[in-house]
Amino acid sequence: MKRLLKNKLALVTVLMICILSLIHTVNAFSGSMSLTSSSKLKQGEIIEVSLKVTNLDAGDGIDTIVATLEYDNDIFDQVTKNSMVPSNDWNITSYSSESGILTIQRDEKVKSSIEVLKISFRVKESDNTSETKISLKDITITGGAEEFGGTGDIELQPISVTIPKEDSSTEKPPVANEISNTITNDVEVNTITNNIATNTTTNTTTNRIVTNTNSGGTTGKLPQTGENAATYIAGISIVSAIAVIAFIKYRNINV
16 A cells, blocks of 8 residues: 555656656746837828847747737738838848738847847828727747757747827927028128329429510519519509699699
8 A cells, every 4th residue: 555655656746747847848938029119100101110029038049030910901001021121130031911920030049139120111191090009919939949959939928019199289389480591691891902193293383584675675584473563553652642742733823
């Protein structure tokens, strides 16, 4: 009886060890990813979503990501492979616009957080939705087959990002003059130098003595203007005096 009990205990112990080993194997590797965006919904505009590996504990690392992209076809135009831009040496090996299944691979394994790619979505002109959600589901990351030392398939939880509609009420009112025009008037200072020619006029007056020879043969100077006036006055005075004397005498005689 005791021996049978010991065998049962040994069997249970072995089973527990196997279960714990299996659990440890399954949970040996882990990781997480994220979708982020700072864009807002606006008709006709392009919004951008970034896919990143945010946490990774996977031995030698991972080199493959498989997931299914989901978005609202009534809000966004169809996403194609050309809508995706990989980062950090990741490559988009396949993408189906119909099913949304996306496969991304890298030549070298990564062991830490890293940006994987950016996806662009064009908002339709007729969209009036207040918000929408973009998701990645059925996510599996791997670093190769376990028998070759890889991580095997590691399944991750779905991830998503919510894109809200642009709030027009928070927009700043348009400014009348948003462009600041700085007008610089470079006034050219023209210095005009007038070279005034100084004309020095030298007037040389030569008073020449004119010798007049009259009929009487008397030689003399040509009288100047002042001299003529004095002579006339003296003559008039003498004539006047003679006239006065003659008048007095004439009067006395008649008396």
